[in-house]
Amino acid sequence: MVEYADKRIPIMRPYIDVDNQEYWDAVKQHKLVIQHCKKCDKYFQPPRPMCPYCHSQDTLEWKESSGKGYIYAYIMFTADKMAYPAFKLPYAVVLVELEEGVRITANTHEMKPEEIEPGVPVEIMFEDLHDGQTLYRFKKRGA
Amino acid sequence: MTVKYNADKRIPHPAKWAVLYRSSTPFWDGVKEKKLMLQRCKQCGTWLNPPRPMCPKCHSTESEWVASSGKGKIYSWVTYNEAPDPAFKTPYAVVLIELEEGPRLVSNLADITPEDIRIGMPVEVTFEDVAEDLTLPKFKKAG
Amino acid sequence: MAKKSIKDKTNRAKSGAKSRKTGHSMAKNSIKNKTAIVGIGVVNFSKNIGRSEWYTASQCIKLAADDAGVNIYDIDGMVKNIDDGPDPSYVQKGLGIDNLTYHSESHWGTSAMMNAVQAIASGAANYCVYYQPAHRASGPEKSISDYRVARETRDDSLDLIRYDFFSPFGLIGQTGYVGMTYQRYMYEFGVKPEQIGWIPVVESESAARNPNAIFFDKPITIKDYLNSRMVVNPMREYDVAPKVDGAIAIIITTTERARDLKHKPVIISSCAFGMAPEGQFHTSYTRDSITELPEMKNMARELFRIAGVSPKDIKAAMLDDTFIPYVPMQLEALGFCGRGEGAAFCEGGDRIRPGGELPINTDGGSFGQGKLDMTRIVEAVRQIRGTSTNQIDNADMILVASGAGGPADGLILRG
Numbered sequence: 250m251v252e253y254a255d256k257r258i259p260i261m262r263p264y265i266d267v268d269n270q271e272y273w274d275a276v277k278q279h280k281l282v283i284q285h286c287k288k289c290d291k292y293f294q295p296p297r298p299m300c301p302y303c304h305s306q307d308t309l310e311w312k313e314s315s316g317k318g319y320i321y322a323y324i325m326f327t328a329d330k331m332a333y334p335a336f337k338l339p340y341a342v343v344l345v346e347l348e349e350g351v352r353i354t355a356n357t358h359e360m361k362p363e364e365i366e367p368g369v370p371v372e373i374m375f376e377d378l379h380d381g382q383t384l385y386r387f388k389k390r391g392a
Numbered sequence: 393m394t395v396k397y398n399a400d401k402r403i404p405h406p407a408k409w410a411v412l413y414r415s416s417t418p419f420w421d422g423v424k425e426k427k428l429m430l431q432r433c434k435q436c437g438t439w440l441n442p443p444r445p446m447c448p449k450c451h452s453t454e455s456e457w458v459a460s461s462g463k464g465k466i467y468s469w470v471t472y473n474e475a476p477d478p479a480f481k482t483p484y485a486v487v488l489i490e491l492e493e494g495p496r497l498v499s500n501l502a503d504i505t506p507e508d509i510r511i512g513m514p515v516e517v518t519f520e521d522v523a524e525d526l527t528l529p530k531f532k533k534a535g
Numbered sequence: 536m537a538k539k540s541i542k543d544k545t546n547r548a549k550s551g552a553k554s555r556k557t558g559h560s561m562a563k564n565s566i567k568n569k570t571a572i573v574g575i576g577v578v579n580f581s582k583n584i585g586r587s588e589w590y591t592a593s594q595c596i597k598l599a600a601d602d603a604g605v606n607i608y609d610i611d612g613m614v615k616n617i618d619d620g621p622d623p624s625y626v627q628k629g630l631g632i633d634n635l636t637y638h639s640e641s642h643w644g645t646s647a648m649m650n651a652v653q654a655i656a657s658g659a660a661n662y663c664v665y666y667q668p669a670h671r672a673s674g675p676e677k678s679i680s681d682y683r684v685a686r687e688t689r690d691d692s693l694d695l696i697r698y699d700f701f702s703p704f705g706l707i708g709q710t711g712y713v714g715m716t717y718q719r720y721m722y723e724f725g726v727k728p729e730q731i732g733w734i735p736v737v738e739s740e741s742a743a744r745n746p747n748a749i750f751f752d753k754p755i756t757i758k759d760y761l762n763s764r765m766v767v768n769p770m771r772e773y774d775v776a777p778k779v780d781g782a783i784a785i786i787i788t789t790t791e792r793a794r795d796l797k798h799k800p801v802i803i804s805s806c807a808f809g810m811a812p813e814g815q816f817h818t819s820y821t822r823d824s825i826t827e828l829p830e831m832k833n834m835a836r837e838l839f840r841i842a843g844v845s846p847k848d849i850k851a852a853m854l855d856d857t858f859i860p861y862v863p864m865q866l867e868a869l870g871f872c873g874r875g876e877g878a879a880f881c882e883g884g885d886r887i888r889p890g891g892e893l894p895i896n897t898d899g900g901s902f903g904q905g906k907l908d909m910t911r912i913v914e915a916v917r918q919i920r921g922t923s924t925n926q927i928d929n930a931d932m933i934l935v936a937s938g939a940g941g942p943a944d945g946l947i948l949r950g
Binding site (some may be wrong): 396 | 613697700701703704707708711714715716718719722764765766767768769770812813820821
Binding site for chain 3 (some may be wrong): 266267268295297298299300301302306381
């Protein structure tokens with residue numbers, strides 16, 4: 250349910266650095282990857298330079314996520330003051346808990362405000378935006 | 393030697409920082425009128441240089457701005473062989489002037505070549521319109 | 536500012552630690568010998584480390600914990616310099632520490648040591664890490680968070696300066712700022728480049744023997760120094776420490792706990808900080824004298840008072856050589872020689888070499904390794920442990936000084 254109010258207003262870009270480069274490279278190819286430690290078989294997000302479980306820095310890898318999960322929490326932007334002007338109101342930002350156990354934030358796709366609530370099953374989809382960047386969103390899926 | 397500027401480059405402008413250092417505004421306002429203004433504590437007469445909101449000697453916040461005679465001596469100097477900013481043509485000298493009232497100011501020389509610079513050399517202020525919106529106090533040989 | 540202005544208002548200096556107003560002696564808790572450095576972690580320096588500061592911050596803390604024999608999850612305090620590297624909330628994401636009970640950030644030099652020492656001495660934390668990842672050679676790094684914003688909007692060469700009184704005249708950058716002071720120092724005391732040039736010469740000798748000092752494979756000569764590029768007259772290329780990418784962490788705990796850990800404890804006999812009136816980072820031009828580093832003098836008085844020792848007890852000194860001309864001024868301010876005698880002290884290099892009267896920067900200093908303040912603490916620790924690449928005899932009391940030209944801080948470490 251995100252629509253753009255004014256396409257001249259830039260959509261803020263993710264800040265890409267050496268620690269999260271591969272995450273955003275994958276998004277560009279319509280894939281969601283999650284950082285994973287080979288040694289202790291654990292996933293974590295956001296990307297970081299060290300495994301918080303075993304403190305290893307050379308056992309980190311990127312694994313493709315199923316992209317499926319549930320809405321864990323959400324916020325609905327309804328008022329001008331708080332919202333970013335590029336987006337049409339209202340719009341939602343959801344915190345989704347993926348099957349791999351990590352949580353990520355994104356917008357929703359073709360979901361009515363009343364359909365958005367914790368526990369609703371969702372899956373990822375990608376969109377190449379008008380400004381050249383690729384972002385992911387979540388849409389409803391069957392449970 | 394006066395400083396030579398690259399005409400197409402902007403000389404670092406004090407106004408850019410005057411927002412941060414509002415206490416300096418009377419100094420730069422004075423320079424526009426070709427006066428060298430110094431801040432002095434009204435209560436105990438201590439020079440407040442660089443400008444500040446309180447006298448460190450008597451803790452009074454009452455101060456006044458008075459015009460300097462503009463006479464002084466070279467206290468120290470450096471010569472830039474590599475330009476730290478594209479506005480300046482190298483080599484050029486920067487001097488630290490001790491005014492006869494006591495305060496010291498950083499400035500340039502109007503008519504003294506680097507080889508002739510001597511610590512203790514008597515100098516007096518002169519004002520140079522270096523850009524449409526910028527006048528700078530500089531120093532030349534006294535008398 | 537002369538006569539009428541702020542005369543040397545360091546009255547406190549003359550009367551010891553007494554309140555200027557009441558004359559009462561000021562009660563100060565002594566931290567003497569209460570804390571110790573138990574671990575050091577150094578990520579190999581490079582001109583382009585190819586990693587994020589976040590990565591090397593995590594890495595150096597892990598190395599320090601391994602060195603100390605401390606479990607990472609037992610680290611409960613973190614301090615750092617405000618401008619260097621990601622804050623604890625980032626570092627924690629890799630280290631997974633969940634019981635951080637103390638953190639703080641400090642400006643200038645290695646003054647965060649004071650925070651660490653106070654945190655441990657007061658019991659606010661049991662194991663405090665001080666970390667400094669700084670990739671200054673490959674440029675301010677790009678990462679996510681307000682720390683990035685801070686790095687991008689605050690050029691560290693211009694921080695804390697009254698730009699508006701300097702920049703329009705082309706006085707831009709620290710090398711020029713320090714040059715102004717150096718010129719006056721030469722004038723007042725007849726100091727010559729042929730004298731202070733021995734500092735980089737001796738440091739390059741030490742650097743050549745230290746594998747982590749990447750800038751000098753072989754020593755330079757005094758001739759090389761004098762022939763080095765004049766950047767801002769009187770400052771030569773070899774008067775300024777080069778930029779480097781590196782990361783260092785050290786772990787501090789109580790002296791009592793330190794005795795049960797892997798290494799012989801390096802006891803923090805004293806830790807002090809100093810400021811002085813009319814101070815402005817590298818540009819305190821309005822003081823009566825601009826060549827005596829009064830912050831360093833004030834710091835030294837407190838440093839020696841706490842430790843209960845005097846300069847003659849110090850076996851080696853790790854001084855702030857970010858700008859070489861500050862080294863002789865520090866020797867004077869710290870009481871190793873008289874006013875105006877610092878350059879003569881260094882001339883010929885014999886007094887300041889390993890084995891000399893007062894060896895300085897036996898790791899090659901910032902000149903040999905690149906500008907990263909914590910190297911001085913690391914080398915002091917190595918000297919006391921007996922593991923320096925330029926080991927001196929009887930290294931049982933080492934002084935560390937940082938922050939020359941601005942608020943100063945220092946340590947006296949002992950075995």
